Amino acid sequence: MTEPWEDLLPGTRRALLHRIAVAQTEARVPSVVAAVAREGRTVWTGARSCGAEHAPDGATQYRIGSITKTFTAVLVLRLRDEGLIDLADPLEKHLPGTGVGEVTVAQLLGHSAGLAAETPGPWWERTPAALRPELVDVLGERPVLHPTGRRHHYSNPGFTLLGSLIEAVRGASWEEVLRREVLEPLSMDRTTVRPVAPCAEGWAVHPWADALLREPVEDLGLMAPAGQLWSTATDLCLFAGFLVEGDEKVLSATSVAELRRPAAAPESGQWDGFYGLGAQVIRQGGRTLVGHTGSLPGFVAGLWVSPEDGVAAAVLANATSGLAAGSVAAELVGIVADAEPRIPEPWKPLPEVDQELLALTGPWYWGTQPVGLRLTADGGLELRPLRGGGRGSVFAPAADGGWTGLDGYYAGETLRVVRRPDGSVSHLDLGSFVFTRGPYAPDDAVPGGVDEAGWRGLGG
Structure with a gap:
């Protein structure tokens, strides 16, 4: 059943239309189309164009350029999840003879392999793929510009290598694998390697006059995994939902989350965002x-x-330039999120309560630092500081009876309940840190022991 708040309010819809109308006018682009989804469902589409012959809608294809890289990254993680590759593998293990085989799969995904940003020779986006028939033509004589793994340096040839890796491991073309393993399972029927009508025509707009020049449409060949795809606003909103929730037909939510984790530190002055394993993450509007x-x-x-x-x-x-499409998309997200904040799910009590776990909840002390341990709705544990800043994490049960940290400082660390010979709880052990029920009680298992004189005043 559709909840009444899933449809946008008239004021919100007008604000969205106003934003793209301003963008189309001020940036002087022939057409702009946008779509907004909420909770995985498209709730608004809008378009502005310079004339009826350019009128697009949410099903009109445009080239999406480097958004293609995220699709390529999904295919690489699928190979990893199937055990066919490891992200720490050197490229040479699966794709020998490139001359850059010491770089790892993870470094290529996160643009930290040190490779050049572009190919040698003429501008690859505006010239035939026949000029770059082999990987050596994409990489050139000096493909590595920076120490491997040391810095973020965006590289289009790096994703060409990943596409060739996919083809080598799968034994099929990047295009075929993408269609079969991502586009069809996600029902992205209007996302294709080559344009399928209705599709927009690409234009350059004269910087000093309101005049247009038709841009060439080249097949990118080996560079396709870096930027070949055509898609629609509504198809991309489908993909956005996948980037949050995952889809077991394609990639689990756990693996999708890896796309969003920092792969390398951003360049100086760019601390408002970072690059993950094939996806960008930014902070905007809080x-x-x-x-x-x-x-x-x-x-x-x-x-x-x-x-x-x-x-x-x-x-x-x-249009080739003029419109910062990413900035406008971020603003559209903000318009909806600010005007119509997400309605939280109703609070519900746990279906069952484990009495032993319940007895562990409440305050604990790491030295004199108070923390709180609580049960989470999904049956896990959450440890958070009760005063000031500090370390905390959510924990999930492990097969050996302990608990594994899922985030924050304790991610991957093990939390264990340590009991006395009589079965009562002595303390919690978290990666060698001891948490006790009181701050430095004499009989507690505090590493280094506790002063027998106990707590005292200044003159004690």
Whole structure:
């Protein structure tokens, strides 16, 4: 049953239309189309164009440029999840003879392999793929510019290598594997490697006059995994939902979350965002957005989703430059999230309560630092500081009877309940840290012991 708040309010819809109308006018682009999804469902589409012959809608294809990289990254993680590769594998293990085989799969995904940003030779986005028939033509004589793994340096050839890796492991073309393993399972029927009508035509707009120049449309060949795809605003909103929730037909939520984790430190002055394993993450308007931006001659694109708000937006335009599609998409997310905040799920008590776990809840002390341990709705444990800042994590039960940290400082660390010979709880052990029921009680198992004189005043 559709809840009444799933449809946007008239004021919100007008604000969205106003934003893209301003964008189309001020950026002087032939057309712009946008879509907004909430909780995985498209709730608004809008478009502005310079004339009836350019009128697009949410089903009109545009080139999406580097948003393609996130699709390629999903295919690589699928290989990892199947045990066919490891992200720590050197490229040479699966794709020998490239000359850059010491770089790892993870470094290529996160743009920390040190490879050049572009290919040698003429501008690859505007020239035929026949000029780059082999990987050596993509990489050139000096493919590595920076120490491997030391810094973030965006690399289009790096994703060409990942596409070739996929083809080598799967024994099929990148295009075929993408269609079979991602696009069809996610029902992204209007996302294709080559344009399928209705599709927008790419234009350049003269910087000093209101005049247009048609841009060439080249098949990118080996560079396709870095930026080949055509898609629609509504298809991209489907993909945005996948970037938050995952889909067991394609990639689990746990694996999708890896796309969003920092792969390398951002460059100085760019601390408002970072690159994960094939996805960009930015902070804007006080919220975290996941997605990617893209551009190719004649087209710009932006896709962002706020996992916390459950709101996604895609913006596509058919001009080489002028419109910051990513910025507009981020603003559309903010318009909806601010005007119509997410309605939280009703609080519900646990279906069952484990009495032994319940007895562990409440205050504990790491030295003199008070922390609280509580049961979570999914049957896990959560440890958080009760006063000031400090370390905390959520824990899930492990097979050996302990608890494994899922986030924060204690991610991957083990929490154990240590009992006395009589079965009563002595303390909690968390990666060698001891948590006791009181601060430095004489009989507690505090490493280093406790002063026998106990607590005292200044003159004691």
